[in-house]
Amino acid sequence: MPKTPDYFRDKTILITGAASGIGRATAHIFAREGSNVVVADIDAEGAERVAGEILGTGCGSLAVTCDVTDRKSVEAAVEAGIGAFGRIDFQLNSAGTPGRREVFLGIDDALWRQTHALNVDGVFHCMQAVLPHMIGQGGGVIVNIASMAHRRGGPGHSIHYAAAKGAVVTMTMGVAREFVDRGIRALSISPGPVDTPFHAVSSDELIARMTDDVPMKRFGLPEEIGELVLFMCSDACEYMTADTVYVNGGGGWR
Secondary structure, three states, rough: OOOOOOOOOOEEEEEEEEOOHHHHHHHHHHOOOOEEEEEEEOOOHHHHHHHHHHOOOOOOEEEEEEEOOOOHHHHHHHHHHHHHHHOOEEEEEEEEOOOOOOOOOOOOHHHHHHHHHHHHHHHHHHHHHHHHHHHOOOEEEEEEOOOHHHHHOOOOOOHHHHHHHEEEEEHHHHHHHHHHHEEEEEEEEEEEEOOOHHHHHHHHHHHHHHHHOOOOOOOHHEEEEEHHHHHOOOOOOOOOOOEEEEOOOOOOOO
């Protein structure tokens, strides 16, 4: 964890997709460490609920309704976070979904565009919105949630999603290398299957196949990803940038 005691205290993280899953778990982990949390989600009620949970612990939190496919909505969320807490030190871009599972020849233009709008354009909008602020304050850390799918290709059910997450990995690498001399670190996490509402679109058969592919024989927990986000943002991880980290219980390679 961080080298400096209370490293995260009074710093601020903005999290998209924070109403549930990895985003929600990470919000609570950063609050545990004393950070302010900007809870951004298209689910306004869910965002308010998570922000209320964090405020109940005595930490600062702000709920913002944010559609990451809409640049102006993202810019407003970043501005609201800065207005409330003075700065944004960390950003976790967790919003994402395959929309629906589909074989390759069943992917129509609408599903392809929807998947890329959320998973690729959303990350693009979020990074472009926060980077000028981070550069101005002398640094910051951006963590993007990618997927193990980008290594496997998603055959039979998720090629549209795998392609989008591959773009996230590449975009993260490019941003990290372009802005490293301005105090910015950017990283991505490529999880295997994680037990979140994300898998509501997965069939029982697909879930069983995913579980069977993991030597640990279980899905990951959102908190296990959130703790990695915390480490990546800490001063114990200052030499790490541009990489994607695979978290998959030893599986996901077949």
